[in-house]
Amino acid sequence: xxxxxxKILLWGLAAALTPAFAQTWKVPAVTKTLKNGLxxxxxxxxxxPTFGICVAYGIGFRLEPEGRTGFAHLFEHMMFxxxxxxxxxxxxxxxxGGGGNNNGDTRYDFTEYIETAPVSAxxxxxxxxxxxxxxxxxxxxxxxxxxxxxxxxxxxxxxxQPYGLFFAIxxxxxxxxxxxxxxxxxxxxxxxxxxKIGDVQTFYEQYYSPNNAVLAIVxxxxxxEIFAKAEKYFxxxxxxxxxxxxxxxEAPQTAERRATQKDKxxxxxxxxxxxxxxxxGTREAVVAAVTGxxxxxxxxxxxxxxxxxxxxxxxxxxxGVNWPLGNPFEFNGPTLMTSFVVAxxxxxxxAVVSAYDAAIRDLTEKGxxxxxxxxxxxxxxxxxxxxxxxxxxxxxVLAHAVLFDGNPQxxxxxxxxxxxxxxxxxxxxxxxxxxxxxxxxxxxxPEGKEKK
Amino acid sequence: MNRLQRFAAPAGMALACLTxxxxxxxRKPLPKELPAYGVMKPVKAPAVKQLTxxxxxxxxxxxxxxxxxxxxxxxxxxxxxxxxxxxPGLADLLSAxxxxxxxxxxARQLAEDVSAAGGDLNAESTSDAIAVETSVLSxxxxxxxxxxxxxxxxxxxxxxxxxxxxxxxxxxxxxNEADPSFLGRRALYRALFGDHPYAVTAPARDTLTxxxxxxxxxxxxxxxxxxxxxxxxxxxxxxxxMEAAVRAAFGSWKGVGExxxxxxxxxxxxxxxxxxxxxxxxxxxxxxLIGTLGPGRKEPDYAxxxxxxxxxxxxxxxxxxxxxxxxxxxxxxxxxxLAPKREAGVxxxxxxxxxxxxGASFNEISYELNRxxxxxxxxxxxxxxxxxxxxxxxxxxxxxxxxxxxxxxLWIDSLPPEELGRQTExxxxxxxxxxxxAGRKYYPAWRMTVVTVGxxxxxxxxxxxxxxxxxxxx
Numbered sequence: 001x002x003x004x005x006x007k008i009l010l011w012g013l014a015a016a017l018t019p020a021f022a023q024t025w026k027v028p029a030v031t032k033t034l035k036n037g038l039x040x041x042x043x044x045x046x047x048x049p050t051f052g053i054c055v056a057y058g059i060g061f062r063l064e065p066e067g068r069t070g071f072a073h074l075f076e077h078m079m080f081x082x083x084x085x086x087x088x089x090x091x092x093x094x095x096x097g098g099g100g101n102n103n104g105d106t107r108y109d110f111t112e113y114i115e116t117a118p119v120s121a122x123x124x125x126x127x128x129x130x131x132x133x134x135x136x137x138x139x140x141x142x143x144x145x146x147x148x149x150x151x152x153x154x155x156x157x158x159x160x161q162p163y164g165l166f167f168a169i170x171x172x173x174x175x176x177x178x179x180x181x182x183x184x185x186x187x188x189x190x191x192x193x194x195x196k197i198g199d200v201q202t203f204y205e206q207y208y209s210p211n212n213a214v215l216a217i218v219x220x221x222x223x224x225e226i227f228a229k230a231e232k233y234f235x236x237x238x239x240x241x242x243x244x245x246x247x248x249x250e251a252p253q254t255a256e257r258r259a260t261q262k263d264k265x266x267x268x269x270x271x272x273x274x275x276x277x278x279x280x281g282t283r284e285a286v287v288a289a290v291t292g293x294x295x296x297x298x299x300x301x302x303x304x305x306x307x308x309x310x311x312x313x314x315x316x317x318x319x320g321v322n323w324p325l326g327n328p329f330e331f332n333g334p335t336l337m338t339s340f341v342v343a344x345x346x347x348x349x350x351a352v353v354s355a356y357d358a359a360i361r362d363l364t365e366k367g368x369x370x371x372x373x374x375x376x377x378x379x380x381x382x383x384x385x386x387x388x389x390x391x392x393x394x395x396x397v398l399a400h401a402v403l404f405d406g407n408p409q410x411x412x413x414x415x416x417x418x419x420x421x422x423x424x425x426x427x428x429x430x431x432x433x434x435x436x437x438x439x440x441x442x443x444x445x446p447e448g449k450e451k452k
Numbered sequence: 453m454n455r456l457q458r459f460a461a462p463a464g465m466a467l468a469c470l471t472x473x474x475x476x477x478x479r480k481p482l483p484k485e486l487p488a489y490g491v492m493k494p495v496k497a498p499a500v501k502q503l504t505x506x507x508x509x510x511x512x513x514x515x516x517x518x519x520x521x522x523x524x525x526x527x528x529x530x531x532x533x534x535x536x537x538x539x540p541g542l543a544d545l546l547s548a549x550x551x552x553x554x555x556x557x558x559a560r561q562l563a564e565d566v567s568a569a570g571g572d573l574n575a576e577s578t579s580d581a582i583a584v585e586t587s588v589l590s591x592x593x594x595x596x597x598x599x600x601x602x603x604x605x606x607x608x609x610x611x612x613x614x615x616x617x618x619x620x621x622x623x624x625x626x627x628n629e630a631d632p633s634f635l636g637r638r639a640l641y642r643a644l645f646g647d648h649p650y651a652v653t654a655p656a657r658d659t660l661t662x663x664x665x666x667x668x669x670x671x672x673x674x675x676x677x678x679x680x681x682x683x684x685x686x687x688x689x690x691x692x693x694m695e696a697a698v699r700a701a702f703g704s705w706k707g708v709g710e711x712x713x714x715x716x717x718x719x720x721x722x723x724x725x726x727x728x729x730x731x732x733x734x735x736x737x738x739x740x741l742i743g744t745l746g747p748g749r750k751e752p753d754y755a756x757x758x759x760x761x762x763x764x765x766x767x768x769x770x771x772x773x774x775x776x777x778x779x780x781x782x783x784x785x786x787x788x789x790l791a792p793k794r795e796a797g798v799x800x801x802x803x804x805x806x807x808x809x810x811g812a813s814f815n816e817i818s819y820e821l822n823r824x825x826x827x828x829x830x831x832x833x834x835x836x837x838x839x840x841x842x843x844x845x846x847x848x849x850x851x852x853x854x855x856x857x858x859x860x861x862l863w864i865d866s867l868p869p870e871e872l873g874r875q876t877e878x879x880x881x882x883x884x885x886x887x888x889x890a891g892r893k894y895y896p897a898w899r900m901t902v903v904t905v906g907x908x909x910x911x912x913x914x915x916x917x918x919x920x921x922x923x924x925x926x
Binding site for chain 1: 734
């Protein structure tokens with residue numbers, strides 16, 4: 001079945017198939033700030049009669065009070081529980097009845113509320129978002145209800161799941177030393193149980209002001225129209241004193257940290273490795289992003305090829321910088337490059353770690369080849385565009401950039417920044433950061449099934 | 453960390469041109485200040501150029517300029533339905549290995565070449581088909597097409613790669629057997645479909661042990677054939693040049709020898725009136741998966757059942773979510789889904805509930821099912837669900853990959869691309885009595901196969917009052 005001259009035959013067609021602007025595609029983005037401090041970013045895209053919206057607030061896990069672990073996320077649930085003007089249930093009826101759907105997300109450095117719908121539902125959805133930026137219902141009964149729902153969420157995703165997200169919760173918990181970066185963001189049940197409606201009110205007052213928020217809209221709209229509508233629905237919401245800046249700094253790590261955990265639910269062992277990463281916005285952070293993808297992105301990645309294929313010490317490999325709670329560019333405090341490796345039954349820790357170390361050492365000593373670097377640049381550009389295809393997801397990416405930087409410039413510049421990373425930079429970064437004194441390792445082993 | 457993790461929305465597309473009346477809440481009126489919806493703009497279903505190559509291969513091209521990516525979906529007819537009777541789930545091993553090397557590129561080169569084009573090479577088996585997909589940068593579309601043709605025509609199934617894949621699928625099965633949703637789904641499909649290939653959700657251990665590289669090479673020749681293959685291309689490309697490239701890449705492809713038979717029997721509804729349980733020690737929740745056969749895309753009541761399902765449990769604002777999450781707080785992620793296969797649909801309710809409310813949750817789910825079976829929705833509730841489905845199908849048109857996959861799903865069911873628009877017209881025409889009839893036909897609680905995954909003692913004690921027989925999942 002082999003056909004000859006097959007690539008040569010297609011060669012001539014390649015030129016005809018390449019649209020001239022593909023290399024240079026940029027995200028349109030126009031911004032404005034209202035008098036009350038609400039920042040707005042609009043990206044026109046008329047390819048479908050739909051839109052996506054993201055309202056992102058500058059509050060995440062790191063800022064939740066001590067003794068109230070999990071509160072930022074519990075609070076997020078309360079944002080869906082109604083207001084004096086629009087009682088519980090109204091929001092979903094308006095959005096789904098408008099042909100749309102919605103969700104909320106809490107992460108380390110932001111909490112976002114996202115919707116997408118046919119553009120005919122734009123005004124009602126803007127009204128709903130403005131309404132919950134003014135005030136909430138603050139109902140103790142609804143808090144009690146959502147406390148139960150969140151506890152079920154923790155059960156379904158952590159307590160009743162093999163591996164229990166240990167690579168996302170326990171790993172940073174061990175890798176970092178300060179409360180903002182190290183605590184269990186999903187929440188200890190005693191803390192969730194202790195939350196009172198007064199806490200909800202205080203948190204809302206502190207963090208849910210227009211001057212601590214970004215409104216991003218993408219789709220079949222134009223900026224002037226959106227700015228006028230934003231004025232109409234949001235301008236009357238008063239600004240409030242800015243929330244205090246948090247201290248997020250960590251003392252440098254000096255030695256490798258290791259732990260072993262038993263898992264009552266898993267059948268086969270797993271390893272998580274976390275290296276502390278350079279600060280966002282630095283050149284090193286861009287190099288780190290590329291390094292993380294060289295190691296983890298898909299079947300062509302170094303860790304997949306070495307651990308799964310060559311050494312067969314892994315069944316699967318996942319990870320990257322700021323994984324799994326965001327992409328390598330969307331964080332605003334200390335973060336890790338995490339690897340999550342599921343190992344074949346009966347594998348011992350030393351065998352997996354030594355194979356992992358060999359893969360890291362190769363990058364540290366030799367750096368990537370030029371072909372490999374060119375490949376990962378194309379893959380990362382393609383993945384970055386992939387996030388910008390759908391309006392709801394583009395709105396989210398734009399909102400985070402404006403929240404962190406005050407402008408959306410980063411979103412367009414990522415492909416260019418990636419394109420300039422050199423092999424030598426990767427090698428140097430790996431040699432500096434991917435060292436044992438800068439990492440934390442957790443080995444998670446099935447209880448009672450260590451030797452299957 | 454999310455507010456919800458919903459079941460994936462059912463595949464489908466919109467061709468809606470509606471003037472939209474203001475929707476009111478079920479009982480409470482909406483806020484007076486709330487602005488009215490605008491007029492829903494017509495959504496154009498994607499224009500598709502349909503070709504049949506001389507070798508019988510179907511090609512659907514749907515270009516859309518602007519965003520610089522191209523999505524490819526190749527679908528081969530016959531998934532688990534084409535597996536030999538004694539090798540259930542062989543299709544999974546076939547899809548895991550078909551991407552692991554061709555006559556001119558080893559597995560690593562394939563992975564690197566597709567990555568250099570900006571994509572990942574994904575192959576996946578379902579009941580009715582095997583799909584090979586990627587999404588790449590427009591400027592690299594020809595490289596990706598070239599590579600996909602190589603995979604479809606020249607895969608080698610080397611002994612070493614097949615051995616690795618067998619070991620990995622076996623370990624993946626070990627890992628999955630700790631996961632309540634995997635266990636629930638496997639038990640439900642086995643109970644619903646018995647000997648029919650739709651019962652398969654994962655490879656049997658025996659299949660992984662017995663199947664050799666030579667078997668896979670034979671299956672590949674019997675199954676990967678031009679007359680059984682569809683190629684869909686969506687995204688930013690010039691149509692004529694792509695057509696020429698496709699003809700050059702696939703035109704000389706010929707099937708060799710006999711094609712594998714495909715089991716296209718229509719499955720029969722089985723009603724068990726039992727509680728099937730999968731014992732899982734140390735569970736802190738009971739995972740319910742409660743299901744029955746529903747309509748496939750070709751059935752006349754498919755549209756009405758989609759609306760019934762949205763009202764019952766597929767929307768966030770549905771009755772089920774309002775009851776067991778927003779009112780009672782029993783669960784985080786309840787929901788229902790109508791999943792169409794070629795010869796039938798599966799209608800399933802999912803809820804993971806803390807152990808101590810297992811019985812109470814089952815009572816409420818049964819109540820909501822029976823309410824669907826015995827009452828007619830009012831006009832407003834129907835209108836909300838209708839618009840939700842029209843809107844969400846319109847939203848799917850935003851993604852090139854989703855369009856590509858949706859078109860392939862239609863072809864797998866022997867439906868034309870125009871069905872995208874027709875489905876929308878059918879949704880627009882559904883009346884309350886159609887939903888009532890679908891509710892009566894598909895939703896009675898007694899008709900459901902009830903699967904539970906969790907602590908056996910909890911399940912037996914909590915569900916004892918319902919008087920149903922308990923049966924351990926095979």
